[in-house]
Amino acid sequence: MRRRRSPRVALTRIGIGALGILAIAAIWELYKAFGPADGVVIGDSRILPRTSDLAMPHIVDMVSRLFEPVTRADGSPPLWLEVSGAAAVTLGIAAVGWVVGLIVGVALALVMVRSRLAESSLLPWIVLSQTVPLIAFAPVVRSWGSKIEIGAFEWQDWMSVAVIASYLAFFPVAIGALRGLQSPDAIHTELMRSYAAGWWATLVKLRFPASVPYLLPALRLAAANAVVGAIVAEVSTGLRGGIGRMIVQYAGQASGDPAKSWGPIFGAIVLGLVAAGSVALIGGTLGNYRRAEVNS
Structure with missing residues (x-):
């Protein structure tokens, strides 16, 4: 049986992650304090940014700006609330893309496991x-x-964004599931045959449990890819309401309010962490499934 991770291990990982964030913030402030005003330029290319407040606001200014109103208009909500709403929209679209990518990726993996010819053709x-x-x-x-019309069904713009998110999400799932389903040793598959187990029984009792260690990292990567795909697609298609469009909109206002443009960037970072954390919760369920199947 697999040992459960102790709380100390989880706290250690959280502590290392927090130290990493603090290290990035320290490097940012040190470069801003001691770096050249015009940045680091090699030839005609600037490889490190300028250190002015317009290009690199202080960390404390960016964080404090999150709790200030979005605009000077009366009743304007705080920036963090506006960013949270946009991030929720993008997260919902990315979740749809992740589910579609999961279904497509696992289906392709099953087809390739079933037929060597299909694997060599599709991979x-x-x-x-x-x-x-x-x-x-x-x-x-x-x-x-936009040209799809089936009865009363009408294609929505957010569906295009979800398709792009699924396009990036299905790839790691297909590869991870394929490698996981192929991971059982020949002796194990021969044992299932000796029990007169069919292909489906072997899949459920042997191949799926064995694929869990390969599938969990693939699902996390797929979640991150779905978020990236949704943000890029929002920018490319001009979909309003999401974090991608907000990044472009606030970047255009950076000259007058440089700290504000970092708000949606922080939102995108948190969005990726939420997506990965959600998949980690699903991973706990799959881990239990793997233990139950292996020990049965």
């Missing part, structure tokens, strides 16, 4: 699919989607 195309630039692909998906 190169699955890998090649990730070379398509999203900036060019997202408007095409939106254009195609």
Whole structure:
């Protein structure tokens, strides 16, 4: 049986993560304090940014700006509340894309495990699919989607964003599930055959439990990819209400309020952490499934 991780291990990991954040903040402030005003330039390329308040606001200014109103208008909500609402919209779309990517990825893995010919035919195309630039692909998906009409069903713009999110999410799931389903040793598959177990029984009792260690990292990577895909697609398609559009909108206001433009960037970071944390909760359930199947 697998040993459960102690609370001390979890606290250690949290502490290391917190120290990493503090280290990044310290490096930021040290470079701002001692770095060249015009940044680090090599030839005609600037590899490190300028240290002015416009290019690099202080960490404390960026954090305090989150609790100030978005605009000077009366009744304007605080920036963190506006960012949270936009992040929730993007998270919902990314979740839809993640679920679709999970279904497509596992289905492709099952087809490839079932047939060696299918694996040799599909796997190169699955890998090649990730070379398509999203900036060019997202408007095409939106254009195609806008032409879909099935009865009373009407394609919504957010669906195009979800499709792009699923496009990035399915790849790690397909590869991770394929490697996991193929991971059982030949002696184990032969044992299942000696019990007269069919392909489906072998899949449920042997291959799926064995694939959990490969599938969990793939699901986490798929969640991160879905968030990135949703944000990029929002920028490319111009979908309003999400964190991607907010990043572009606030970046245009950076000259007058540089700290404000970092608000949605922080929101995107938290969004990725929430997505990964949600998958970690699902991972606990899959871990129990693996132990139950292995020990049965």
